[in-house]
Amino acid sequence: xxxxxxxxxxxxxxxxxxxxxxxxxxxxxxxxxxxxxxxxxxxxxxxxxxxxxxxxxxxxxxxxxxxxxxxxxxxxxxxxxxxxxxxxxxxxxxxxxxxxxxxxxxxxxxxxxxxxxxxxxxxxxxxxxxxxxxxxxxxxxxxxxxxxxxxxxxxxxxxxxxxxxxxxxxxxxxxxxxxxxxxxxxxxxxxxxxxxxxxxxxxxxxxxxxxxxxxxxxxxxxxxxxxxxxxxxxxxxxxxxxxxxxxxxxxxxxxxxxxxxxxxxxxxxxxxxxxxxxxxxxxxxxxxxxxxxxxxxxxxxxxxxxxxxxxxxxxxxxxxxxxxxxxxxxxxxxxxxxxxxxxxxxxxxxxxxxxxxxxxxxxxxxxxxxxxxxxxxxxxxxxxxxxxxxxxxxxxxxxxxxxxxxxxxxxxxxxxxxxxxxxxxxxxxxxxxxxxxxxxxxxxxxxxxxxxxxxxxxxxxxxxxxxxxxxxxx
Amino acid sequence: xxxxxxxxxxxxxxxxxxxxxxxxxxxxxxxxxxxxxxxxxxxxxxxxxxxxxxxxxxxxxxxxxxxxxxxxxxxxxxxxxxxxxxxxxxxxxxxxxxxxxxxxxxxxxxxxxxxxxxxxxxxxxxxxxxxxxxxxxxxxxxxxxxxxxxxxxxxxxxxxxxxxxxxxxxxxxxxxxxxxxxxxxxxxxxxxxxxxxxxxxxxxxxxxxxxxxxxxxxxxxxxxxxxxxxxxxxxxxxxxxxxxxxxxxxxxxxxxxxxxxxxxxxxxxxxxxxxxxxxxxxxxxxxxxxxxx
Numbered sequence: 079x080x081x082x083x084x085x086x087x088x089x090x091x092x093x094x095x096x097x098x099x100x101x102x103x104x105x106x107x108x109x110x111x112x113x114x115x116x117x118x119x120x121x122x123x124x125x126x127x128x129x130x131x132x133x134x135x136x137x138x139x140x141x142x143x144x145x146x147x148x149x150x151x152x153x154x155x156x157x158x159x160x161x162x163x164x165x166x167x168x169x170x171x172x173x174x175x176x177x178x179x180x181x182x183x184x185x186x187x188x189x190x191x192x193x194x195x196x197x198x199x200x201x202x203x204x205x206x207x208x209x210x211x212x213x214x215x216x217x218x219x220x221x222x223x224x225x226x227x228x229x230x231x232x233x234x235x236x237x238x239x240x241x242x243x244x245x246x247x248x249x250x251x252x253x254x255x256x257x258x259x260x261x262x263x264x265x266x267x268x269x270x271x272x273x274x275x276x277x278x279x280x281x282x283x284x285x286x287x288x289x290x291x292x293x294x295x296x297x298x299x300x301x302x303x304x305x306x307x308x309x310x311x312x313x314x315x316x317x318x319x320x321x322x323x324x325x326x327x328x329x330x331x332x333x334x335x336x337x338x339x340x341x342x343x344x345x346x347x348x349x350x351x352x353x354x355x356x357x358x359x360x361x362x363x364x365x366x367x368x369x370x371x372x373x374x375x376x377x378x379x380x381x382x383x384x385x386x387x388x389x390x391x392x393x394x395x396x397x398x399x400x401x402x403x404x405x406x407x408x409x410x411x412x413x414x415x416x417x418x419x420x421x422x423x424x425x426x427x428x429x430x431x432x433x434x435x436x437x438x439x440x441x442x443x444x445x446x447x448x449x450x451x452x453x454x455x456x457x458x459x460x461x462x463x464x465x466x467x468x469x470x471x472x473x474x475x476x477x478x479x480x481x482x483x484x485x486x487x488x489x490x491x492x493x494x495x496x497x498x499x500x501x502x503x504x505x506x507x508x509x510x511x512x513x514x515x516x517x518x519x520x521x522x523x524x525x526x527x528x529x530x531x532x533x534x535x536x537x538x539x540x541x542x543x544x545x546x547x548x549x550x551x552x
Numbered sequence: 553x554x555x556x557x558x559x560x561x562x563x564x565x566x567x568x569x570x571x572x573x574x575x576x577x578x579x580x581x582x583x584x585x586x587x588x589x590x591x592x593x594x595x596x597x598x599x600x601x602x603x604x605x606x607x608x609x610x611x612x613x614x615x616x617x618x619x620x621x622x623x624x625x626x627x628x629x630x631x632x633x634x635x636x637x638x639x640x641x642x643x644x645x646x647x648x649x650x651x652x653x654x655x656x657x658x659x660x661x662x663x664x665x666x667x668x669x670x671x672x673x674x675x676x677x678x679x680x681x682x683x684x685x686x687x688x689x690x691x692x693x694x695x696x697x698x699x700x701x702x703x704x705x706x707x708x709x710x711x712x713x714x715x716x717x718x719x720x721x722x723x724x725x726x727x728x729x730x731x732x733x734x735x736x737x738x739x740x741x742x743x744x745x746x747x748x749x750x751x752x753x754x755x756x757x758x759x760x761x762x763x764x765x766x767x768x769x770x771x772x773x774x775x776x777x778x779x780x781x782x783x784x785x786x787x788x789x790x791x792x793x794x795x796x797x798x799x800x801x802x803x804x805x806x807x808x809x810x811x812x813x814x815x816x817x818x819x820x821x822x823x824x825x826x827x828x829x830x831x832x833x834x835x836x837x838x839x840x841x842x843x844x845x
Contacts, residue, residue, distance in 0.1 A: 122659070216660050249658050257662065265663045266646075266705070295645045297663070313648045324648050 089182055090153040092175070095142065095166035102140035102164055105131060107148045108155050110269050110288045122268045125288045129273065130210035132159035133192070134200050134222040139163045146170050150178035151288065154331030157182045158273050158284035160189045178330065185333050185537045187379070190275040190282060193302075195261055196220035196251060197227035199235040205244065209236040212248035217272050219261050231255055258301075265297035270328060274300065279338040280379060280536075287328045296325040304336040308536035309544035335536030337380055344533040344547030346372040346517075348392035348399065350509065357481035359402070359492040361391065366402055369393055372532060374517060380534035388431070388519050388530050394507060394551050397500070403431040403450075403493045403519065410484070410491065411523045416453040421472045425449050425457045426520055431493045434461075434516035434546065437503040442543040444469075445514065446502050450480040450493040463541065476501035507551055515549035516540060553601075555841055556766045563604055569735050570676060572606035577674040578614045579734075581682045581697050584752035585624035588743045590680040592630040594764070598678060598738060599635045609634030615643070615669055617701060644668035646704050652724055657711040664703040670730050677730070679737040679770065683744035683761050684752075685781050687806065688715035690793040690819035692750050693777040694737045694770030695830070699724035710815055713801055718818040722825030725770065731830070739765040739773055746784040747810040757810065759784055771831025772838040774822045785810070793819045 093099055111124040128139065139161050141152045149167030153175060156163030167175050196213060200206045200222040213220045226233045232255055241247035257263065262272045262283065269289035275282050283300060287293045298311075304321040307314060311323030311334065325332060347370055355365045375387035386406040393400040413428040426432070429452055436445030443464035449457045460474035477498055484491040499507050517532035518540045535542035553565035570576060578598055580590035599612050612635045616622050619639035627637045640646060646665035655662045670677065681697035688710045689696055699721045700706040706724070709716040725731065741761035745752045752758055761780055767773045782792040790810040791800055795817075802812040826833035 252658075265661050266665075268661065294641065295648075297648050297665075315649065322648065326645075 089179060089186065090156050090163040090165050092172075093140070093164045093166050098142065099140055099164045102138040102162075103136055104142045105136070105139045107141060107144045108151045108286075108288055109145070109148060110290060125215060125269060125271065127211070127214060127271055127286075127288060128155055129159060129214045129271065130207055132156075132161045133210060133214075133220065134207065137161055141165045141167075144168060144171070147290070149175040150330050151286065153178050153182065154284075155286055158286060158331070158333075181331075184539055184541065187282070187335075187538055190277050190280075192219070192221050193261055193274040193276050193281065194219045194221040194229075195231045195255055195259060197223035197230040197233040199223055199225060199233065201235075203236075205238065205241055206236045208244040209234070209241050209247055212244045213251065214271060216248055216252060217260075217262055217264050218248065218252055218255070219272070219274055231259055261301050263299040265299070267293040267296050267328075269293065270296055272298075276302075276336070281336040283334040283336060285325065285328055285332045285334065287330055293328040294326065296328050298323055298325065298334075300336060302336075303338050306337045308335045308337070308534070309542060335379075337534070337536070344372070345550060346370075346390070346392065346515070346532075346547065347550050347552045348394045349552050351393040351395050351400070354395050354398065355393075355400075357479060357494045357496055359481045359483035359494040361389075361402060361404055361492065365393055365400075366391055369402075371404075372517070374519065374530045374532045376531060376534060377529050378531040378535045378538060378540065380536075383528050383530060388521075390431075390517050390532065392549060394499075396507065397498060399435075399497045399499060399502075399507075399513075401433055401448075401495045401497070401517075403517075404490055405429075405431055405452075405493065405519055405521065406488075406490045407521060408489065409522060410452055411521070411527070412453055413451065413455065416451070416455050418454045418456065421457040422451070422455040423457055423472050425451055425455055428520070429491070429522070430520050432516075432518040432520070432540065433495060433497075434518070434540065434543070435497070435502055435549070436514040436543060436546065439512075439514065442514070442546075445516075445543055445546075446474075446476065448476070448478055448495055448497060450482055450495055452482050452484050452491040452493070454480060454482040456480045461541070463543065509551050511551045513549045513551075514543065514546040516543070516546040553766055555843055556768075562601065566601045567605045570602055570605055570607055572608070574602075574607050574675045575611040575673055576602055576607055576613070577669055577677045577733075578612065578680055579677055579698055579701055580614055580616055580622075580625070580627070580680050581684075581692070581701065581740075581750075582616050582618075582621035582625040583750040584682065584684060584745055585621055586626070587752035587755065588682055588684065588745050588758055589625045590682060590740045591742050592625060592627050594738070594740050594742065595627055595680060596630045596632065598680065599631050603632055610636065612636065613638055613643070613669060613673070615639065615667070617641075617667075617704070638669070640667045640669070640704070644672065647671040650727070652703070652720075652727060654720075654723075656709050656716045656720075657714075659708045661705055661708070664705045664708075664724065666727060666730060667702050667704075670702050670733065674733055676736075677734040679734050681737070681739050683739060683741035683763075683777055683780055684749040685746050685757075685785070685793070686717075686749045686817075687813065688815040688817060689717035689721060689821050690817040691774065691777050691781050691822070693739060693774040694767075695721050695725050695774050695822065695825050698730060698734055698770070702730055713803070713814070713816055715815045715818055718821050718824055721821040722828045722830060725825060725830055726828045734770070735768065737765075737767050737770055737773055739767075739777065741765065741780070744780075744784075746781055746788065747790070748807055754808065769831040769838070771822055771826045771833055772840070773831075774825075775833050775835060775838065776840065778819055778822060793817065 462469035
């Protein structure tokens with residue numbers, strides 16, 4: 079096993095291929111096969127996909143033979159189906175695989191049940207498996223069932239008489255179901271396969287590109303009252319009980335999180351202050367009394383967090399941006415032996431409020447992270463998710479100032495920041511200027527630890543710059 | 553052009569169609585390039601006339617679906633400076649909101665989307681097809697050049713020996729804003745293809761009609777094209793464009809032998825388009841003036 083690439087247990091991991099890992103079943107490499115010399119030439123190529131194996135219950139997959147170029151897709155395929163996987167990649171694929179594993183780790187989230195139109199009664203036969211394979215090939219979402227299932231539109235039982243040709247059988251199922259009821263439609267590509275999981279007003283759409291080249295201009299339709307997609311998609315249309323959007327270029331894999339709440343991009347205003355002011359961490363101070371506040375009462379997935387909300391206010395001057403957080407708490411989770419003379423890393427494992435701010439709208443991956451804890455510890459980070467080698471991380475020093483105060487009587491702590499505009503790439507700020515902003519808070523101890531997000535990211539992580547809201551100077 | 557419009561000065565003719573505020577798409581046909589195509593010299597002359605009436609070069613876009621075909625045609629060295637030569641993939645892509653949705657043979661991708669250049673950029677389109685035979689639709693002229701040429705996912709209308717071009721070509725050509733913005737057609741018949749089109753991989757099927765057709769009615773122009781291709785095929789001693797005899801269908805021989813066909817051809821697509829209001833099919837009603845040079 080290559081330790082470098084060992085990640086969380088649910089994420090795919092790498093194996094040297096010398097022996098088969100115990101308890102794992104070998105599966106073929108995901109691939110597209112054109113077979114142009116066989117039968118009638120077609121633009122609908124054959125795809126070797128393992129989704130049907132996973133849907134019918136295979137939980138531990140060993141990709142023993144992965145030709146060059148297939149490792150990242152194998153990792154994504156296993157991840158999309160929530161399967162524990164071991165990979166034996168071609169060494170040349172390791173950089174690409176590592177990149178994919180990094181992406182998968184960043185979007186890792188609690189598993190949700192599959193959403194399907196069709197229930198396939200699975201008797202364990204090869205025929206039932208091939209019917210599932212053919213349904214998946216057409217992006218007709220199905221799940222393996224043991225008998226009639228009321229959660230799907232149709233339940234089918236493949237038999238030798240009716241499903242002797244599984245491909246034609248799948249076509250008949252499609253006709254009987256009707257395209258308008260299909261949970262997912264993919265337009266513009268014959269090599270992109272989808273899986274949809276979801277519950278409780280949210281869903282995740284997994285898009286896997288089995289082609290050898292990036293798929294361009296893929297149009298996606300998802301039925302089910304979805305109103306918003308994360309990361310933000312292009313040409314979004316919400317109508318007639320479905321959301322449609324475009325993916326300009328799908329390289330190998332993309333997870334799109336859907337919400338039925340239709341939450342629009344969050345916007346908060348920062349009101350200009352007449353002059354610079356001392357940090358007090360006191361919302362009753364003159365400079366903060368009239369400042370408008372935004373409330374944060376949800377987690378990164380948009381799920382409501384019980385209890386009073388966290389509030390954030392902002393002011394600005396010619397030189398600085400000010401933020402004040404009011405954070406009600408039940409129990410503080412504080413780092414022992416605090417120090418405030420330098421960055422504290424990692425501060426985010428304790429109680430902390432955070433502001434992610436970016437001034438570049440044409441480079442969403444570059445932004446700055448500011449944190450302050452109830453004890454006045456702080457950290458400021460330069461983040462560039464597109465060029466990790468270039469980002470300065472904690473070595474960056476913004477010269478920002480912080481102040482924290484804990485009101486133990488009211489069970490509220492306050493964190494205030496003063497961020498120099500110059501440090502975040504803003505020169506001569508004026509009213510009307512917009513910044514990209516993510517406002518967050520980590521609170522409490524495990525298992526009651528919660529992660530507040532002003533603008534839901536749709537993932538466990540705060541680091542989804544596409545989901546930032548807007549902070550507008552007034 | 554002066555004969556088409558009745559003007560004395562060609563600039564007046566062009567000015568009837570185009571003005572300084574227009575963004576003009578020139579829809580060429582390069583599927584047969586470099587053997588047969590909308591000739592670069594013809595396209596350059598069209599662009600030059602547009603510039604002469606005040607259209608900005610940067611607002612003239614010679615376009616086609618596929619970049620590789622335009623590369624084979626080599627327009628860039630010939631067209632006036634500043635004129636854009638773009639494929640759909642490199643310039644705006646396809647419009648997700650403007651499409652024809654239907655299924656022919658059970659295909660899963662049931663949408664054909666119009667180019668975004670057409671829906672969002674162009675105010676006018678000049679349609680510049682070739683004179684070519686087409687294995688599925690029998691001829692490919694004005695209608696097919698804007699129908700299959702301005703939409704994606706169109707080859708799905710052919711499967712094995714069957715083709716649904718009879719209705720699909722006219723249906724696509726009638727979609728707005730493509731229909732209204734295509735104000736002028738100039739059919740390039742300097743070189744043509746009389747069998748195995750729209751491609752031109754076999755030199756022996758190229759011919760030289762030596763003509764250009766100027767018009768505003770794509771149906772009428774294609775009706776005349778049917779006669780050009782049909783006459784040439786018969787002159788070569790092979791079945792004409794309306795032949796659908798099963799004995800002449802052979803998917804293995806058609807590419808090399810003009811007696812055989814690959815699909816059950818649908819020249820009726822031109823008449824079908826006339827019934828959608830796209831133009832005049834009846835030869836007796838077509839106003840056609842021939843000028844010999």
